[in-house]
Amino acid sequence: MAKVHKDVCIGCGTCCALAAHLFRMGEDGKAECYKQPETPEEMAAFEDAMNSCPVGAITPEVDEVATDASDDEDLKMAA
Numbered sequence: 001m002a003k004v005h006k007d008v009c010i011g012c013g014t015c016c017a018l019a020a021h022l023f024r025m026g027e028d029g030k031a032e033c034y035k036q037p038e039t040p041e042e043m044a045a046f047e048d049a050m051n052s053c054p055v056g057a058i059t060p061e062v063d064e065v066a067t068d069a070s071d072d073e074d075l076k077m078a079a
């Protein structure tokens with residue numbers, strides 16, 4: 001599911017400003033995705049926030065996707 005990786009987030013607040021109905025700042029000073037995007041409008045707002053995050057801390061609804069290049073290579077070989 002769509003989420004903020006708190007270990008990466010620097011707490012700049014951009015995502016909350018762009019999509020306050022999806023993101024909020026947690027008590028730890030890091031953002032959190034408190035509502036999953038469902039409608040086309042929410043998806044657009046989510047993507048806008050994701051693309052605007054300066055550190056790439058927001059990821060979409062694909063939990064199982066490998067972020068590491070070597071894993072990508074494994075996926076290609078398995079396909």
Ligand code: SF4
Nearest residue numbers: 009010012013015053
């Ligand atoms: S835009 Fe990125 S770095 Fe900034 S608060 Fe949101 S998740 Fe954290």
